[in-house]
Amino acid sequence: MDDIHRLLAPLAAYPRWLVITCLVLVAVAGLWVLAKVIKLTIYLVVAGVVLLAVLVAFGWFLG
Numbered sequence: 001m002d003d004i005h006r007l008l009a010p011l012a013a014y015p016r017w018l019v020i021t022c023l024v025l026v027a028v029a030g031l032w033v034l035a036k037v038i039k040l041t042i043y044l045v046v047a048g049v050v051l052l053a054v055l056v057a058f059g060w061f062l063g
Contacts, residue, residue: 011019
């Protein structure tokens with residue numbers, strides 16, 4: 001808890017509502033970026049599985 005107070009000490013000159021609003025906006029932006037990265041990862045995994053399935057089916061039909 002002491003670490004949090006040390007981190008927030010330079011922000012004591014600003015109104016509390018402004019600091020909280022900025023922290024909430026940064027947290028929301030971080031969650032938004034994290035969601036985009038997870039979505040991209042899911043798309044890449046699904047595309048890889050579909051590509052692998054097509055290649056296996058193609059090899060099986062030729063083979």
